[in-house]
Amino acid sequence: MMEAATGSGISLEELQLAARNHGMPLEALRHAITPAGLHYLLIHFDVPVVDAATWRLEVDGEVERPLSLSLDELRRRPAVERTVTMECAGNGRALLDPRPVSQPWLAEAIGTAMWRGVDLRSLLDEAGIRTDAVEILFTALDRGIDGGIPQAYQRSLRTDEPALDDAVLAYEMNDAPLPPQHGFPLRLVVPGWYGMTSVKWLTQITAAVQPFAGYQQVDAYRFRRDEADPGVPVTRILPRALLAPPGVPDFFTRERSVPLGPVALEGRAWSGLAPVERVEVSADGGETWWDATLEDDLGSRWAWRRWTAEWRPSGPGRYVLSCRATDAAGNVQPLEPVWNVGGYANNAVQRVAVTVAH
């Protein structure tokens, strides 16, 4: 992946990606469930137009009983519902320096949805994964070229990956059929993992005796110190808390204005590694912190938790608000970004500039 030098502006190619993909405007943190059109979206290739009447899901490879299922057949099975916070692995990339050149996310590549569909494990059990299979490969209908390689979008999970037990083959999002851009007619949702694993426009599930060596697995989505480093895979979502920016924005700078007086702060926090158990807030750019009040989750370990805090500015002026999540495994957000070649998983604390009026 190329890098853009310190201070250099976003290129036309990056802008093309930013204009078609989109984040969740951070005021939408006030919604427990993100309305569909506000949920972040990253589309590698094009949104395919799929005819649900002829579409089928194939389950094949190292299985005892290959399956070929229509959408109606999937919908007639027992349904499961999971509320899941999803985040793009590239979230925070555009705040790295030098900037890895790809989809230029700031902090808003997130969203929480209620996904309804078929429990993945039940389908795998029905097909009967053979004991010599080491991975399950998920193949999508969207096609294109990435890293110079023509491909359908594909990602795999190890057969011993615990997330397989939580994964949903979703045909509904927030009580409506999947929108085209979120994977109609069927997508994988893997709770706790970054979004690249939740393959949209799913067409094939294949049990394999060899690890998948495709582009999206071995070239993209790895933490690499430099181009020579083979790196380690990007997997679960690192902890993050975000603040719904208080007051009102300036259209262009997005800086916030609030009247003088106590300010009710709120936001959400999540981690794919372990439940979030602490959120702290700072009003001086990270010098000092105080604890926010953490609410229960939404009845799902995999959904974000709301937090609230009261901020009493000492007087008029410009402040920088931040928040910081810690999870039960002791993972805490860093104050400064941790750089890597692909620009993945930059969960450095958010900074929101707020001016308190006279």
Next chain:
Amino acid sequence: MMEAATGSGISLEELQLAARNHGMPLEALRHAITPAGLHYLLIHFDVPVVDAATWRLEVDGEVERPLSLSLDELRRRPAVERTVTMECAGNGRALLDPRPVSQPWLAEAIGTAMWRGVDLRSLLDEAGIRTDAVEILFTALDRGIDGGIPQAYQRSLRTDEPALDDAVLAYEMNDAPLPPQHGFPLRLVVPGWYGMTSVKWLTQITAAVQPFAGYQQVDAYRFRRDEADPGVPVTRILPRALLAPPGVPDFFTRERSVPLGPVALEGRAWSGLAPVERVEVSADGGETWWDATLEDDLGSRWAWRRWTAEWRPSGPGRYVLSCRATDAAGNVQPLEPVWNVGGYANNAVQRVAVTVAH
């Protein structure tokens, strides 16, 4: 408005806007009606959280009978449906040189939806606009600072503007309640005009004896040659045709690849000035053109028309595809942009790079 010098990259402020607002990925031109989350979106301030149970629409000012209506009261009235192609006035801004610095749209700030709601004219007639009123002012619930001025978002139309007869006070988009980001619980939709006129999160309609002199009317949304020029208002949508990019994309460059052989091209075309009556296609960057086949509209003068064309590349290589709309009033898209201070209404023909394989 500031300008960015030739060749300079997109700034962090522009990127913040591009990450929260979004265009319609151009493959969605294959949908006659744009699915809600794919329709372009420009939010000046924040998406407000509105309690529909307490929200009311006020109709006041120079009227005989002021009205105050709940959402239920509006929904109990006779409903009208209009299929409308909407476009942001800033579409094409980031392709201008020097680049006016604001939301950096390329060509995708478009969408077509079916809006259902109350006919605006019937409500104005019921309130009884007094003859000395010269404008109708529409006030929104979203607030912020623009051009240094604190404001609620507001736009007006003259009382003799023909579009008032076509306008809808919409509470549904594509057979579903308005999503928060498209103006829940009620928005104005003014067919044929650029999107700034279709005020979202509508709370007040005011008949006024003086023209509105607010920021969004007299500072923004004017065609100005330079900062000293008071300019003329941006009003109706200039003609534009767009092509659904053929073949498959490269993830990063978005350049297209197709196999050697005839290529079926398709797209949509629209104009707010007069019906589109011709679409031409070029495969040599605008040197030579041939006529596309234009389909009927979607039963609405205000919806785009689909067009198709067959392209027979002379051999392998890289081509630049373009398309060009002409409307019944003789307006035709220019080959090169027409610059203005605010970067509005750049309807220069689209350029799509396509490589034909060996």
